[in-house]
Amino acid sequence: MRLPRWFHQLGSPPHVYRLADRLAPWLGTLGCALLAIGAVWGLAIAPPDYQQDEVYRIIYIHPQTAYVAMMAYVVMAIASGVGYIWRLKVAHAAAVSAAPLGAWFTFCALCTGAIWGRPTWGTYWQWGDPRIMFETLLLFQFLGYMALRSAFDDRDKADKVTAILAVVGVVNVPIIHYSVEWWNSLHQGPTIMRFGSPAMTADMLWPFLTMVLAFTLTFYWLLLRRLQAEIVEREGDARWLRELAPEGAQ
Amino acid sequence: MSEFLSMGGDGAYVWSAYGITLATLIINAWLVRVKRGHALRRARELATQTEAPRKQPKVHRVQ
Numbered sequence: 001m002r003l004p005r006w007f008h009q010l011g012s013p014p015h016v017y018r019l020a021d022r023l024a025p026w027l028g029t030l031g032c033a034l035l036a037i038g039a040v041w042g043l044a045i046a047p048p049d050y051q052q053d054e055v056y057r058i059i060y061i062h063p064q065t066a067y068v069a070m071m072a073y074v075v076m077a078i079a080s081g082v083g084y085i086w087r088l089k090v091a092h093a094a095a096v097s098a099a100p101l102g103a104w105f106t107f108c109a110l111c112t113g114a115i116w117g118r119p120t121w122g123t124y125w126q127w128g129d130p131r132i133m134f135e136t137l138l139l140f141q142f143l144g145y146m147a148l149r150s151a152f153d154d155r156d157k158a159d160k161v162t163a164i165l166a167v168v169g170v171v172n173v174p175i176i177h178y179s180v181e182w183w184n185s186l187h188q189g190p191t192i193m194r195f196g197s198p199a200m201t202a203d204m205l206w207p208f209l210t211m212v213l214a215f216t217l218t219f220y221w222l223l224l225r226r227l228q229a230e231i232v233e234r235e236g237d238a239r240w241l242r243e244l245a246p247e248g249a250q
Numbered sequence: 251m252s253e254f255l256s257m258g259g260d261g262a263y264v265w266s267a268y269g270i271t272l273a274t275l276i277i278n279a280w281l282v283r284v285k286r287g288h289a290l291r292r293a294r295e296l297a298t299q300t301e302a303p304r305k306q307p308k309v310h311r312v313q
């Protein structure tokens with residue numbers, strides 16, 4: 001199979017580092033601007049919910065953080081698979097960079113979910129609830145991935161072994177998504193990604209989608225910056241690193 | 251304004267959820283900045299350490 005030229009270039013650490021340098025400022029600026037717009041829109045402009053009144057406004061951050069956490073895992077699994085199959089060090093570096101971000105966003109989703117649960121379900125936490133349990137499992141998958149990495153001294157070996165773990169574990173992502181449909185759960189069903197039209201009116205849907213985009217861009221901004229750091233750590237004293245700007249301008 | 255902050259009596263829930271999310275984003279931006287700065291500093295140290303002994307290898311041309 002002939003692979004396109006841009007795919008080959010993605011295997012080159014200097015190329016990826018410079019590409020990240022070009023993309024990251026745009027992603028960061030746009031992501032943060034949309035976060036601010038979406039937050040004001042969701043908190044102040046969108047109408048209150050007919051059932052949950054004002055507390056429903058957590059919907060502009062909680063599903064987004066949970067979605068970004070799952071996306072982080074998918075990114076980690078795909079990067080791991082690509083790294084394993086084509087032996088691309090940059091892909092392994094991307095997988096390593098996605099793991100802590102995924103863990104943070106999963107933690108954030110669990111916290112905001114618990115806070116939302118108290119006024120709507122009457123409890124912060126429900127052991128045995130499928131959505132909560134599989135989301136918690138996702139947190140431990142990220143932490144387990146990082147723990148397993150740190151158990152190896154040899155980076156190449158760590159890359160290979162943790163890649164297998166990451167790829168196998170991706171099965172949890174669709175389970176999290178469908179958990180509210182497959183089992184009885186306290187958690188409400190899907191609002192946007194369901195058959196038919198979204199169960200939301202336009203004046204709530206637009207700030208919701210703005211926040212989805214905002215969190216996505218912010219995630220990729222953080223991922224690219226982390227990837228740059230990871231590449232520099234892995235490249236050591238490579239010649240191309242010396243040509244970088246002396247202070248490595250942000 | 252106080253009506254906005256109280257969020258219909260659920261202000262504590264709404265604002266703590268937004269606060270935790272904002273904190274997560276700020277912490278992550280800070281962590282990645284520290285990590286990247288550290289990696290670049292380390293790379294520069296390595297570069298200056300290895301600058302002296304590294305020379306271009308001599309090329310012997312065969313006639």
